[in-house]
Amino acid sequence: MSEKKFSKKHEWVSLDGDVATVGITKHATEMLGDIVFVEVPDAGKALEKEGQAAVVESTKAASDVYSPISGEITEGNKAIADDPGSVNTDPEGASWFFKLKIKDKGEYDSLMSKDEYDKFCKENPS
Amino acid sequence: MEVQKTALYNYHKNLGAKFVPFAGYEMPIQYKDGIVKEHISTRTHAGFFDVSHMGQFFLEGDETLIESLEKIIPADLNNLKINHSKYSFLLNNEGGIIDDLIITRTEKGFCIILNAACKENDIKQISQFLKKHHKHLLNNDLSLIALQGPKSVEILEKLIPGVANLKFMTGNNFEYEGENLYVTRSGYTGEDGFEISISNTKVEKLIDYLISNEVKPIGLGARDTLRLEAGLCLYGHDLNEKINPVEANLKWAIAKKRKEIGGFNGWEKIKNLLANGSEKIRVGIKPDGKVIARENTKIFSLDNDEIGYVTSGTFGPSVNAPVAMGYVKSEFSEVGTSIQLEVRGKKYGGKISELPFYKKSYVK
Numbered sequence: 279m280s281e282k283k284f285s286k287k288h289e290w291v292s293l294d295g296d297v298a299t300v301g302i303t304k305h306a307t308e309m310l311g312d313i314v315f316v317e318v319p320d321a322g323k324a325l326e327k328e329g330q331a332a333v334v335e336s337t338k339a340a341s342d343v344y345s346p347i348s349g350e351i352t353e354g355n356k357a358i359a360d361d362p363g364s365v366n367t368d369p370e371g372a373s374w375f376f377k378l379k380i381k382d383k384g385e386y387d388s389l390m391s392k393d394e395y396d397k398f399c400k401e402n403p404s
Numbered sequence: 405m406e407v408q409k410t411a412l413y414n415y416h417k418n419l420g421a422k423f424v425p426f427a428g429y430e431m432p433i434q435y436k437d438g439i440v441k442e443h444i445s446t447r448t449h450a451g452f453f454d455v456s457h458m459g460q461f462f463l464e465g466d467e468t469l470i471e472s473l474e475k476i477i478p479a480d481l482n483n484l485k486i487n488h489s490k491y492s493f494l495l496n497n498e499g500g501i502i503d504d505l506i507i508t509r510t511e512k513g514f515c516i517i518l519n520a521a522c523k524e525n526d527i528k529q530i531s532q533f534l535k536k537h538h539k540h541l542l543n544n545d546l547s548l549i550a551l552q553g554p555k556s557v558e559i560l561e562k563l564i565p566g567v568a569n570l571k572f573m574t575g576n577n578f579e580y581e582g583e584n585l586y587v588t589r590s591g592y593t594g595e596d597g598f599e600i601s602i603s604n605t606k607v608e609k610l611i612d613y614l615i616s617n618e619v620k621p622i623g624l625g626a627r628d629t630l631r632l633e634a635g636l637c638l639y640g641h642d643l644n645e646k647i648n649p650v651e652a653n654l655k656w657a658i659a660k661k662r663k664e665i666g667g668f669n670g671w672e673k674i675k676n677l678l679a680n681g682s683e684k685i686r687v688g689i690k691p692d693g694k695v696i697a698r699e700n701t702k703i704f705s706l707d708n709d710e711i712g713y714v715t716s717g718t719f720g721p722s723v724n725a726p727v728a729m730g731y732v733k734s735e736f737s738e739v740g741t742s743i744q745l746e747v748r749g750k751k752y753g754g755k756i757s758e759l760p761f762y763k764k765s766y767v768k
Binding site: 311312314315317333335336337338340359362 | 433434438439440441625629694695696698718719721726748
């Protein structure tokens with residue numbers, strides 16, 4: 279598994295061959311608060327980079343989750359749809375949102391590193 | 405208009421509050437624990453809420469004061485005993501709800517608790533009916549603290565002996581730190597608890613005491629999930645000037661005598677609605693799955709006819725499921741009726757549910 283890369287919309291991506299795993303960052307969950315609803319995409323769905331991919335709702339509001347990378351969904355994580363609160367406890371581990379088969383590794387390479395993302399969050403406090 | 409702050413603003417800040425603008429005030433939406441934990445700790449222990457943004461409106465006058473107030477408030481004020489409170493409304497000429505309120509009879513007159521966003525207009529509306537010799541004051545020198553949850557009584561009784569004897573929707577004067585304060589047994593969470601009217605100069609000391617008894621600060625976020633589980637309306641969402649008490653399923657809050665005799669704004673219309681029913685009515689709604697039907701979600705029948713809309717919707721932490729309230733055509737209002745909720749363009753199943761979603765434990 280490759281190192282995690284990060285988007286400005288607070289998603290993370292890791293890469294295993296040509297399959298990417300996408301989730302939302304710990305920082306994102308802290309901004310959202312208690313997560314109470316998650317909708318993940320079905321396998322087979324084609325996604326463009328920055329296209330709307332999933333939904334996450336906290337007690338406060340609903341937010342869209344975008345795919346930081348284009349490709350075709352191979353799996354949505356049904357476990358987080360059944361237990362939305364798990365996204366608060368392990369957002370960057372077991373509570374990933376979806377996996378997709380990517381077309382262009384260049385999109386992954388262009389995302390932020392962990393250090394760059396941390397800096398981005400500091401400079402753009404919500 | 406400049407954003408206003410309550411006397412506890414800095415105190416909230418030190419407690420790690422996240423603020424949002426609400427009804428012209430900077431108010432805490434949540435603290436460090438977050439909405440779900442705040443909600444649960446209110447239900448299992450006790451929480452305090454700074455509701456000082458709400459209007460504490462005092463009226464004094466002779467017997468003509470009741471006559472004046474009853475023109476706009478459909479409560480039976482003649483038969484309201486001193487230190488007893490009623491939930492009621494201000495009504496416009498069409499019977500629409502200008503605001504919902506709690507009115508308490510005091511030694512000299514009445515105290516009305518008004519919603520923050522409405523209070524300036526409310527006072528204008530009430531004033532139309534007042535006589536020159538009726539005195540009134542919106543007291544901004546007082547804070548209002550709600551203490552809610554099963555441990556409230558034990559905790560407050562230690563500090564202010566006697567409050568445990570208050571019954572739900574009654575109040576009294578007590579002494580604290582050499583000052584008079586007014587405590588009512590009431591609240592808006594579905595829990596036993598109190599609302600404490602206390603001077604801005606003493607309020608921090610009261611909160612210090614509550615915190616030392618592990619009472620958590622609770623923000624507007626959990627206040628909303630708590631009141632929605634308890635089936636209670638939020639003005640500006642579930643109620644507004646175009647909704648009347650019959651549609652709002654609040655006809656119980658119109659005094660029996662007033663239903664018969666009338667003499668208040670919009671009575672003709674309300675009398676007719678009481679006899680014949682309204683076209684739409686407020687109901688509880690439970691989505692079948694985990695999807696949250698928020699405000700403005702459209703409601704459809706199983707035949708895909710649009711039959712109503714959601715006015716409040718969230719996840720209920722104590723119910724451990726999404727809960728909502730809204731208005732549907734009356735023929736679809738029976739508990740158990742299957743409906744559809746359109747969320748993000750997709751229709752999800754749901755049912756008309758009993759209110760409250762969470763059972764109350766008031767001390768009667």
